[in-house]
Amino acid sequence: MSFTLATWNINSVRLREPIVLKLLEEEAPDVLCLQECKSPVEKIPLEGFKALGYNHMVARGQKGYNGVAILSKIPMEEAGSEDFADLGHARHIAGKLENGVTVHNFYVPAGGDKPDREINEKxxxxxxxxxxxxxxxxxxxxxxxxxxxxxxxxxxEDDVWSHKQLLKIVSHTPIEVEHLAETQEAGGWVDITRQDIPAGLLYSWWSYRAKDWDAADKGRRLDHIWATGDISNSGHGSRILRDARGWEKPSDHAPVFATFDL
Structure with a gap:
């Protein structure tokens, strides 16, 4: 069984329903994982998604903040969710596909502006x-x-537009990178995107603050697809749909794709 999976921080699934539908129509991933849905589960606009064949969903929602959802054409059942750090936030949901693969969808806290926990609780x-x-x-x-x-x-270093200039900027500080590496190692996770694209600058996020995000191209690769070592060799076809960052009323993130033959 071969299936394509995409992950996308949508920054409000209701506000940006039109571009979710555009992605589903034009790219037709078998599984789409969304973050920052900013919606209670019951208000996620399922009708349009189901019309395109996405009849299965597992989700955790919150009014106005956070929220994660997995839409799937493949039969899927919920496989639990965790409230890491006891924040009370909707930041994790897992779904088990009919082929036995479990998909974990995460929205890790952004961390605020200052990389110092003594002055910045976030x-x-x-x-x-x-x-x-x-x-x-x-x-x-x-x-x-x-x-x-x-x-x-x-x-x-090649996941950001300037390693040197971002070393003290939240999302690329050494302590964050170290924590992420420990998390990856603990689960035996393989970074599928970088397994497929081992070298070169690669971004999935461009700030709304840039007047012309495309020309400035000051991006960061904040969105990831990992797989456990037992299935990592089945992953291929990784890509980032940069064009989606330029769609009407876009998210500041672009969707990331990978295909798995399992």
Missing amino acids: FGQKLDYLTDMRDWFKAEKPEKSILVGDLNIAPR
Whole structure:
């Protein structure tokens, strides 16, 4: 069985329903994982998604904040959710596909503006969230699993437009990169995007603050697709749909894709 999966921080699934439908129509991934849905589950606009064949959904929602959802053409059942760092936020949902693959969809806290937990509570929450993820993966020892989402960290030097200038900027600081690496190692996760595209600048997010995001191209790779080692060799076809960043009323993130033959 071959299936294509996409992950996208949509920054309000109701406000941006038209571009979600555009993606589903034009790209037709078998599974679409959304973050920052900013909607209670019951208000996610399912009718249009179902009309395109996405008859299965698992989700966790919150009014106006956070929220994660997995839409699937493939039969899928909910496989739980965790409240890491006890934040009370809708930041994780898992779904198990009929082929036995578990998909974890994450929205890791952004961490605020200052990379110092002593003066910025949100940065501390981000580090604690990653620590809890790490410990959970150590205990769970995931198998036949895919992890996707807005992890809000660009780990490599070529995942940001300027490594030197972003070393003290939240999302690329050494302590965040270290926490993410520990989380990845704990679950035996393989970065599928970088397995497929091992070198070169690669971004999935461009700030709304830039007058011309495309020309400035000051991006970061904050959105990720990982797989456990037992299925990582089946992953291929990774790409980032940069054009979606320029669609009407866009998210500041672009969708990331990978295909798995399982």
